[in-house]
Amino acid sequence: xxxxxxxxxxxxxxxxxxxxxxxxxxxxxxxxxxxxxxxxxxxxxxxxxxxxxxxxxxxxxxxxxxxxxxxxxxxxxxxxxxxxxxxxxxxxxxxxxxxxxxxxxxxxxxxxxxxxxxxxxxxxxxxxxxxxxxxxxxxxxxxxxxxxxxxxxxxxxxxxxxxxxxxxxxxxxxxxxxxxxxxxxxxxxxxxxxxxxxxxxxxxxxxxxxxxxxxxxxxxxxxxxxxxxxxxxxxxxxxxxxxxxxxxxxxxxxxxxxxxxxxxxxxxxxxxxxxxxxxxxxxxxxxxxxxxxxxxxxxxxxxxxxxxxxxxxxxxxxxxxxxxxxxxxxxxxxxxxxxxxxxxxxxxxxxxxxxxxxxxxxxxxxxxxxxxxxxxxxxxxxxxxxxxxxxxxxxxxxxxxxxxxxxxxxxxxxxxxxxxxxxxxxxxxxxxxxxxxxxxxxxxxxxxxxxxxxxxx
Numbered sequence: 001x002x003x004x005x006x007x008x009x010x011x012x013x014x015x016x017x018x019x020x021x022x023x024x025x026x027x028x029x030x031x032x033x034x035x036x037x038x039x040x041x042x043x044x045x046x047x048x049x050x051x052x053x054x055x056x057x058x059x060x061x062x063x064x065x066x067x068x069x070x071x072x073x074x075x076x077x078x079x080x081x082x083x084x085x086x087x088x089x090x091x092x093x094x095x096x097x098x099x100x101x102x103x104x105x106x107x108x109x110x111x112x113x114x115x116x117x118x119x120x121x122x123x124x125x126x127x128x129x130x131x132x133x134x135x136x137x138x139x140x141x142x143x144x145x146x147x148x149x150x151x152x153x154x155x156x157x158x159x160x161x162x163x164x165x166x167x168x169x170x171x172x173x174x175x176x177x178x179x180x181x182x183x184x185x186x187x188x189x190x191x192x193x194x195x196x197x198x199x200x201x202x203x204x205x206x207x208x209x210x211x212x213x214x215x216x217x218x219x220x221x222x223x224x225x226x227x228x229x230x231x232x233x234x235x236x237x238x239x240x241x242x243x244x245x246x247x248x249x250x251x252x253x254x255x256x257x258x259x260x261x262x263x264x265x266x267x268x269x270x271x272x273x274x275x276x277x278x279x280x281x282x283x284x285x286x287x288x289x290x291x292x293x294x295x296x297x298x299x300x301x302x303x304x305x306x307x308x309x310x311x312x313x314x315x316x317x318x319x320x321x322x323x324x325x326x327x328x329x330x331x332x333x334x335x336x337x338x339x340x341x342x343x344x345x346x347x348x349x350x351x352x353x354x355x356x357x358x359x360x361x362x363x364x365x366x367x368x369x370x371x372x373x374x375x376x377x378x379x380x381x382x383x384x385x386x387x388x389x390x391x392x393x394x395x396x397x398x399x400x401x402x403x404x405x406x407x408x409x410x411x412x413x414x415x416x417x418x419x420x421x422x423x424x425x426x427x428x429x430x431x432x433x434x435x436x437x438x439x440x441x442x443x444x445x446x447x448x449x450x451x452x453x454x455x456x457x
Contacts, residue, residue: 001028001033001034002041002046002049002050004392004395005021005024005050006049006050006051008020008024008395008399009021009050009052011399011449012399014052014053014056017052017056017060018056018057018059018060018063019060019063019398020398021057021060021063021064022060022063022064022069023394023395023398024394024395024398025064025069025070025080026069026394027392027393027394027395027409029069029080032417034080035080036080036081037079037080038079038080039077039078039079040070040077040078040079040080042077042078043057043058043061061078068081069081105351105354106354109347109350109351109354112347113342113347113351116338116341116342116345116347117338117341117342119341120337120338120340120341121334121337121338123337124333124334124337128333138163138336139158140336140340141163141336141339141340142158142161142162142163142308143158144336144339144340144343144344145161145163145308145310146158146161147343147344148273148294148296148308148343148348149161149292149294149308149310152269152272152281152283152284152292152294153281153283153284153287153292153310154283154284154287155287157314159314159317160310160311160312160313160314160317161308161309161310161311161317162308162309162311162317162320162321162324163306163307163308163331163336164295164307164308164309164324165305165306165307165328165331166295166297166302166305166306166307167268167270167293167294167295167297167307168193168197169305169307169324169327169328170293170295170307170308170309170324171191171193171194171197171266171268171293172197172327173309173320173323173324173327174231174266174291174293174309174320175194175197175198175201175203176201176323177319177320177323178230178231178264178266179201179203179204179230181230181231182204182227182228182229182230182231183204183205183206183227183228183229183230184198184203184204184205184206184229184230184231184232184233184266185205185206185207185208185215185220185223185229185231185232185233185263186198186205186206186207186208186233186415187207187208187210187214187215187233187234187235188207188208188209188210188215188414188416188418189210189239189241189242189410189413189414190233190235190240190413190414191235191240191241191268191270191413192241192408192412192413194233195412195413195414195415198415205415206223206227206229207414207415207416208220208223208232212244213244213246213247213250214234214236214239214242214244214246214250215232215234215254217250217253217254217256217257220232220254220257221257221260221261224257224260224261224263229261229263230263230264231263231264231265231266232254232258232263232264232265232266233266233268234246234254234265234266234267234268234282235268235269235270235271236251236267236269236279236281236282237269237271237272237274237275237277237279238271238274238275238378238380238381240270240271240383240413240424241383241385241408241410241413241422241424242376242385243376243377243378243381243383243384243385244376244378245275245277245279245378246279247279248279248280251279251280251282251285252285254282255282255285255286255289258286258289259286259289262289263289264289264290264291264312265282265286265289265290265291266291266293267281267282267283267290267291267292267293268293269281269292269293269294270293270294270295270297270298271298271299271380271381272294272299273294273298273299273300273349273352274298274299274352274355274356274359274380274381275380276356276379276380277380283310287312288312288313289312290312291309291310291311291312291316291320292309292310293307293308293309293310294307294308295307295308296339296348299351299352299355299356300342300348300351300352300355301342301348301351304335304338304339305335306335306336306339356380359380359381359382359427359428360379360380361433362382362427362428362433362436363377363378363379363381363382363427365433365436365437365440366384366427366440369437369440369441369444370440370444374386374387375387382426382427382428383424383425383426383427383428384424384425384427385422385423385424386407386422386423386424386425387420387421387422388420388421388422388423389420389421390419390420390421391421392421393409393410393411393421393422393423394409394411396409396423396446396447397409397423399446400423400442400443400446404439404442405425405439405440405442405443405446406425406426406429407423407424407425407426407443408423408424408426409421409422409423410422410423410424425443
């Protein structure tokens with residue numbers, strides 16, 4: 001284990017080594033190579049094994065203690081901590097690695113967004129800001145949600161839609177609601193924030209075997225025979241993280257299983273406003289079983305924290321409303337004023353269209369710099385699912401971080417231990433196309449260095 005660490009540290013400057021040792025230990029815990037209670041070498045022993053400065057290891061161990069990864073017992077040594085391992089793993093989450101829509105808008109559109117935001121606030125009765133506001137009872141923001149979801153849903157009704165502060169909040173409420181009824185079925189890879197929700201709620205779950213497209217319908221049916229499954233979570237368009245969009249045949253097959261076994265479908269369509277293929281949503285295919293979620297985070301404005309959940313029926317929506325009411329007391333009315341104006345005027349849709357155009361230019365750049373087939377990418381999305389084979393994704397992610405490149409290891413998107421490792425590379429976290437090109441060339445250099453080192457070994 002530490003032989004591998006030694007070879008990786010040789011690629012870093014001394015000032016970078018303590019943080020890398022912390023990340024390395026976290027990766028070993030995540031992959032099951034180090035268990036809570038495992039005794040580590042002393043500072044002197046490890047510095048000798050790694051052939052690095054004693055003070056460097058001492059600083060690394062200090063950082064590990066602060067992060068909760070290790071604990072020291074006087075006279076006995078240092079151990080992987082039983083308390084704080086989960087927190088340490090979660091602390092690696094970096095908002096800069098989040099998939100966000102691009103902010104390169106035309107001057108005309110930027111000016112219109114600003115003017116509409118100012119006018120909507122100017123027209124607002126500020127006396128009401130000194131009172132609590134229940135978004136769940138706000139018909140205007142519900143109607144705005146129906147406008148934003150558009151044809152993604154059938155038979156639109158304000159009594160079946162609920163606003164929420166981003167899709168994440170909606171997912172939290174839905175998992176609270178459905179885990180009372182049974183196990184929730186998850187694909188092999190899924191939105192990383194969902195992992196935190198499942199861990200926090202101690203949600204019973206099963207993982208559905210997948211192929212290159214996504215969850216296998218027959219495998220889901222077998223799991224339904226063996227478990228009391230209440231819901232299927234699915235991210236059908238430009239999947240985060242795999243970038244795959246489910247075909248209509250796969251959707252129909254999964255919907256048939258859901259109908260046969262009376263499953264609810266939690267359809268996280270975060271990228272739905274960007275998807276150009278126009279494939280029917282689960283909410284259109286099986287509306288009586290589907291909770292449909294979409295918002296502004298991936299196509300327009302994540303900072304606004306605005307999304308909507310459309311329920312299978314008015315009764316189901318009322319149940320979810322009760323859960324959501326317990327999760328929050330009030331919302332920011334100014335946010336809703338601005339969102340109402342942007343969506344109902346059509347400027348939000350125009351912004352999403354500009355985002356899609358810019359995204360396609362960045363995808364084209366990535367394909368040019370990486371002509372091989374070691375990755376999956378969608379023309380409509382702004383992240384890449386890059387295969388690393390059996391290499392340690394955490395180690396490579398850290399090396400990329402040192403080069404200023406944001407990436408997320410595949411283990412962050414799964415509960416399973418998988419033989420193949422991936423990185424999700426975001427194409428959107430750069431201010432310009434030139435900045436992205438520079439970062440991608442650094443990424444290519446890091447990969448080439450790793451391949452050369454491996455060949456030499």
